Amino acid sequence: MSELDTFKKETRAWLEENCPAEMRTPIKNDDDLCWGGRNYKFESDAQKVWLERMGAKGWTTPTWPKEYGGGGLSKPEAKILAKEMARINARSPLSSFGIWMLGPALLKFGTEAQKQQHLPPIVRGEIRWCQGYSEPNAGSDLAALATKCEDKGDYFLVNGQKVWTSYADQADWIFCLVRTDPKAKKHEGISFVLFDMETPGVEARPIKLISGKSPFCETFFEDVKVDKDQLVGELNKGWTIAKYLLTHEREMIGGQGLAVARPLEEVVAGLAGLVDRELEDKMLRAKVVEAMVDEWAFNQTVYRKLSEAKAGASLGADSSMLKYYGTELNKRKFELTMDASGHEGLEWDGDDAVARKWLRTKGNSIEGGTSEVQLNIISKHILRLPGA
Amino acid sequence: MALVLNEDEQMLRETVSGFVADKAPVKALRELRDNNSEDGFDRALWSEMAEMGFAGVLVDEDNGGVDMGFVAAGLIAEQMGRNLTASPFLSTSVLAATALRKGGSAAQKSEWLGKIASGETIMALAVDEGRKHNPNALKTTAVRFGNGFKLNGSKAMVVDGHVADQLIVAAKTDGGTTLFLVDPKTAGLTTTRTDMIDARNAAKLDLNDVEVTADAVIGEVDGGAEVLNHVLNAGRAVVGAELVGASSKAFEDTTDYIRERKQFGTEVGRFQALQHRSSHLYSELEIARSAMLASLTALDDSADDADLIVSMSKAKIGSVAKLASQEGVQMHGGVGMTDEYDIGLYMKRIRVAQELFGDAHYHMEHIAKAKGI
CATH class of the missing domain: 1.10.540 (Butyryl-Coa Dehydrogenase, subunit A; domain 1)
Structure with a gap:
């Protein structure tokens, strides 16, 4: 054996x-x-x-x-x-965002002490992490972030605001992008720091979304003291880590379509009903088939790109392609599901209402870099179009 | 199912890519067209392709082929698609070879497969009738007559029909569909070449009491539908590969063009209106390429759901190729409308290949029925 x-x-x-x-x-x-x-x-x-x-x-x-x-x-x-x-x-x-996002970054960029301190509690699920990236004035243009981090000798002092921090109200620690050199070019003055959400001066307020749920928060920092040994990587080199993490996040969001357990045709047939083994609404039927074909071909592409990556090729900017296509496709699928649901889909029918899921998908093509940002990345890094 | 090329396949792709770009570039198609070539392809070049093993890619080794399978055939077609290469590869080496291997008698195989692999014999498949692909509603009939059959009807869109040494004709018999191997010189059979937008070969056939012997039947009498479907699936997957090649090259030509072309004092490729559409098209082409590899692989693996996969693939690739050709002409602007630029030639070939063996609508209907919605 x-x-x-x-x-x-x-x-x-x-x-x-x-x-x-x-x-x-x-x-x-x-x-x-x-x-x-x-x-x-x-x-x-x-x-x-x-x-x-x-x-x-x-x-x-x-x-x-x-x-x-x-x-x-x-x-x-x-x-x-x-x-x-x-x-x-x-x-x-x-x-766990600790497993999916911070862990891989710490393994690659963290000090030995940081790995020893943070990785075991992540593994055991003892510390829950959240991600402090976006700010009110730094969404698609993430590198414009302004949360201030000053060197006060013994410690860093953080002041500013983050937004779209997933589950910040329930998280124990945050990994956070901060501005450490306001005079440098925008990509070159950013650092990556870690701190406890119970530190005085940290406040997280949930944001109510169009789906009625509140998975995200706005998070405020007022004179928050951060230990200097919680700086990951070099000072002012945080953008490298941020990009590394974003690639992970895109692959994760792009793959979400794969996680939907039931095939679209089954969902739609269940909602709209069949007459002689056919959907009565022929226009809907055509659109459902089109989305099914696209989903099949997209899944083949995820599979192919991951196989190529295993064989040594880097996924690189293709993670933007997968994120763009996967999220747009997911939105289409939920639009079709709503079409098939008709009047019944318009009710706030409990926490699992199809309308809540439909509304939630609208964020897919915004979070983790909008579709437009992904298209910019493809134009720049793959097609190498001028000025992109 | 890996969807990643192995070493043999990568080598084949490089060999074909160099050979086709060198010997049969778009310029060669223009020459065939402008000289009103009677054959519509270059016979000497086809012999060379046979020597390279292209003609016998799907023929078994005992009959002189290289037997590399559908992924390999697709890689050849993809390069031909990139260069708009005119050759009897599809008609003879894919459709006829697959028909004979799947349905042919021992005698038919030993008589014809070797000649296909050597490039000696050109064959054409006559299935379609009328405007649209619809192999399940054939009107051409074959009625028993003496020891053989008498064929009546008409065929359209017979690729390489006017240069074929042998025709494979699908006809309705009493209990189903039957395939016949027919000599085009048989009395009562008229072949008329059609002048196509893509400057490639196609023909119409008129069959008026065309007599064939029982030996002409490929496979079983009334049992041709399954063989035919397999042959058509081979055609769909390989045409899909040709479309991926053609639309990828059209896209590359287009992005090259917008990187250089200046208006408003700058390269038009700087405008986000074109950048986002280009990035979208890039994504669609990557997805079409996966569909292509999945369908070719499904045929090589004789997958249970190969029929569905081939339909999904042809539907997806057809739609993406259409988008690539439309965006190509539009982004070229005025010169996209001129015969001088290649983009229009790509648009015309893509339009024809989209239609071949079922367009996206045909295959979407097939998928909907198969999935029961």
């Missing part, structure tokens, strides 16, 4: 023994996701136990090094773990 076969057998046995039955059912809505953190209220004991067990093994972050609490698995082993989890429909034990 090869080592991988042994690993597979042991993993299967461990999951069988340790994954609670309640954690082997499909996720119904966002509330079923586990975010962890200091003040997190677990939905059930099963959710808590599942996180603790997976966290202790480092399997919330299978490929992170063991010395930082990770699973230390090779890529083939991580693939086996993912397959074995899928086999028993195991839920992801932890949703």
Whole structure:
């Protein structure tokens, strides 16, 4: 038996023994996701136990090094773990910006002390992170950010405001882009710092969205003292880290279309009903087929680009292409779902109302860089058009 | 299914790319057109392509082919698409070779496949009738007559019909569809070359009591629909690859043009109105390329859902290619309307290839039915 076969057998046995039955059912809505953190209220004991067990093994972050609490698995082993989890429909034990965004950046740019301090609590889901990027006057033009960070000798002093900070009201720490040199060119005076959200002077206020939900906040900083050893990377070199993280974020958002469990044609047929195995509304039928074809071809493209990246080619600016296409497609799909829902789709029908999801998709092509910004990036970095 | 080319395929693409760009560039098509070439392609060049292995890419090695499969055939077609190369590759090496391999008797295979691979014999597939592709509603009939059949009807859009040494004719028989191998010189058969917008070969056939023997049947009597569908799927996937090649080159020519062309004292490619449309088209072309590789791979793997995948691919690629040709002419501005610039030639070839073996509407209807909506 090869080592991988042994690993597979042991993993299967461990999951069988340790994954609670309640954690082997499909996720119904966002509330079923586990975010962890200091003040997190677990939905059930099963959710808590599942996180603790997976966290202790480092399997919330299978490929992170063991010395930082990770699973230390090779890529083939991580693939086996993912397959074995899928086999028993195991839920992801932890949703975390620490895992998806900050962790990879710390592994690449962080000091040894920063890795030791921050990575293990991320792995175990003990500290929940949020991202401080956008500001009221720095949205698409992110590098225009103005949150001030002054060197006061023993510490940094941060003053300013962030916006669209996801779940800032529930986060324990923030990774934040700040202006450390107001005289430098806009990309060259930015730094990347970390601080506790309980530090005096930090305040997060939820923003109510058109969907009626409040996943985002505006976050204010007034004379917030930040330890100097929480600067990641070099002073004034934060933009490099920001770009690295944004690429991660784009791939994640672009891939969201893939996560929709039910095929569009099934959703639409379920809502609108069929007559003689056909949608009665022929115009809608044509648009649904068109969106299905585009979705299929888009999924093939995600798959192809990831395969190429594995073979050594860099995804580079193609992450902008995937983000642009995937989010625009998702909006189209939800418009068609609303079309099929008719009058019934117009009611605030509980937290899972189709209208809430439809409204939420409108943010897909804005967050993580608007579609227009992605098109600019393609023009500049791939097509190399003049002045782009 | 990897959708990433392996080493053999990458090498093939480089070989074909260099060869076609050198021997059969757009200029060659212009010469064929302007000289009113009777054949509509260069026979000497086709022999060279056969020597390179292109003609026998789908023919088995026992019959003198290289048997590299549909991804390889698609890579050849893609390069031909980029250069608007006129050749009997589609009609003979893809459609006829696939028909004979899938449905041909041992005798038919040994008689014809070798000649296809060597470039000696040109063959054409006669399926379409009337305005639109609709292989499930054939009107051409084949009625039993003595030991054989008598064919009546008419065919349209027969690619390379007027230069074909053998025709594969799809006709309605009592219990279904049957494919026949017909010598174009048979009494009662008239072939008329049509003058096409893309300066490429197509013909109409009139069949008036055309007599063939029972040996002419490819596959089973009444059982031709399955073979035909497989042949058409091969055609759809390979034409899809040609379209990806043609539209990618049209796009590259267009972005090259807007990088240079100056108006209002600056390159027009600086204007965001053109940049965003170019970036959108880039995205669509990347997606069309994935569709192309997925359909060719599905055929090579004999995937259960190959039929659906080929339809999704042809639908998507057809729409993207149309967008690429329209944006190409528009972004070229006035010169896009001139015969001197190549972009118009791309638009015309794309229009024809879009229509071949079903346009996006045809395939979307097929997908809707298959998915039950």
